[in-house]
Amino acid sequence: MRKGSLKRMAVSLCAAVFLAAAGCGSAAPQSSAAAGTEAVSEASSEKAETKAQETKDTAEDKENGNESRINEDGTITIVDQLGKTIELDGVPDRVATTIMPFPYIFYAVVGNNDNLIGCNPSSILAYNDSALKYMYPELAKADTSFVDTSFVVNVEELIKLKPDVVFQWNYMDDEIKKMEDAGIKVIALQYGSAEDLETWIKIISTMMGKPERAEELITYFHKSVGEVDQVLAGVGKEDYSNVLLLSDKLKVTGKGFSNYWLEHSKAVSPSSDLTGEALNVNMEQIYQWNPDIIYIGNFTSIQPSDLLENKIEGEDWSAVSAVKSGNVYKIPIGGYRWDPPGVETPLMVKWLAKIQHPEEMKAMDMKDEVKKFYKTVYHFDLTDEMLEEILGDTQN
Template identity: 40%
Template sequence: MIKLNKKIITLAVSVVILLTALTGCASGPAQSSAPQASGSQEANSQDGGASAQKAAERTVVDHAGNTVVIPADINRVVISSIMPLPSVFCLFEGASDKLVGMDPSSMAAAKNSILPKIYPEVLNVSTDFIKDGSLNIEELMKLKPDVVLYSADNTADYEVLSKAGIPAVAFSTSKFKFDTVKTFDNWVSLMGEIFGQQETAKQIASYGYEVKDEITKTIEKAGDSLKRPRALILFRYDNGSIKTSGSNFFGQYWLDTTGAENVAKDLKGMAEINMEQIYQWDPEIIFITNFTPYQPEDLYENSINGFDWSRVKAVQDKKVYKFPLGMYRWFPPASDTPLSIKWLATKNQPELFKDLDMDKEIREYYKKFYSYDLSDEQVEQIFHPSSEASGLKK
């Protein structure tokens, strides 16, 4: 958590306490020893009650366009159907003690990430409210959430939560045109509104833009002579099916921003592909996300039954890379998003960014934003995440 915001947070808490005290004082006249309250006194009492109610609530407009009334004091948070958000929440809060529920997929990533090294209590967060991929309202109610944060694209969650009368705030992955940095910014900004800490949000989000500008300016200076390698992202690869990241998904933004050409740019979203298509593209670089259990070695050793990777240039040249996993998987927006940009730039344009020391960058980022000193083993863990982090089996 950024240390600069501590005074701001302390001031905000003090203001809330002061307002609460003032509200308590305002209710004094209604408890006067006068034998009978006049109509004016009754009106003042009602106004005081309305003011107290208003002070105990906050209103936000979420990414689905819904106006949501939430408690001003939030102590129990459940995050459903938007997998990267627990890491962003912990970054924002500088703690995980308010988080009482998360999706099983988020937990699979957490157990194999650095997240519990910094916030060990996150491993105690419940996942029982998700049954067979769907929200189970009975189990959710047991968690007594003050608010539920969910994916704006998940209308099923919205309907269930609305009927149950649970304050629910939608976070979108698609509203910001899959611009990863902008999406991260808007997630953090919405958290700032929810928790009344807008300045904290600005401090966190601004660094992502700084990094993006730094990388894009370096690439732009190279001019038309810049060679963009043909890159393929294996977004989801399991059970004999391969899905890549087309033009309307985060992969396109990553590759455009960091100096590569997306071989799947003519496809949309999470598009299913086959080996014949991959042979035609013959990518020079392959990136494997942590939503699939496969590792670069599986392609190098050609050990995946029914798939011959030996003919692909990226495999022949040993340029297959597994996305790192720090606080969360680095492919979607998450709390380590600025690091994702830098890492991809070093892989796509190694000559341009030969002076970018990712080992150093990761250590400094974790020190600045999480107040945490990574060990050598933990840095290696980030660069070489386990297959179990996908939550799937090979």
């Protein structure tokens, strides 16, 4: 807990208005091969938000009485997040996806399997750095030649994989059309909220003949986040930390899914009302915001030591409060990066809460929480070495 955050937030609000008026957003560049591409770039995020509004009424109309289901004859009816109905002959043997976090969510539903025959190349980059490689060895065989990191599909390569169904973002209209024109069944998913994540889990679970699995995962998700809500219920806004979400070199995260974990972990971000996943800022703006804590996204190669040791040429971080106090952290990667919506979001909320409110959260050991989560959700026992790969030395 850090005092004085709200005073700085008054300055931050003025700065936020200035940035919004200036239209400072731009898509984040790929920082390195290991980092891959943003889960949803700023431009993609804006498209996703627009598509979400366009399809909201249709989806709500479809939800009552005509939702995804397993039929008596064994066929499966999926209503996707475009409100479109996709009919499957049964549980698909061959599934492909362009969506980066999809493989680990799919694994949470199905377990180790050979059904996922194609995925985004960025998913494999993350996979090689994640705990998923220990749990889901079959994913290493997945083909990545049919799609690039911006979700554009090579239909000729995709046809060679003979997929029963393909998952694509709902705002990629042209990509969906060209796949459907080639006779490929496409399920569209929508990016952005915890509710969207629940819908992904329900669709995947129903499609794979495990509708009860969705209820298990979603119930545990809310139970886990609710544990943090209960512990932090008495924390007033005056004790919220002022946090900076650094998505890349002088780029910060604006309005998006991060608001969910900030809300539940009781923190504020001066950029949280600005639209975009990667907003351009300068050091003068950082000095005005003067965050108590800095979280560095897992999609960038930037490390805490780059800020703490002032290694980035042309940027002086030494005067920033978070750097002075050593409160600079790298967002972890578990089954997948913890930045976007995913089944491990409850761990992200707990990790943040432990950093931001150490007194209130002192009874919670983060390593124990991760171990328990993996055992409950994945039925997998993490070794101490695996746990170290996930959390490193960010917390005791």
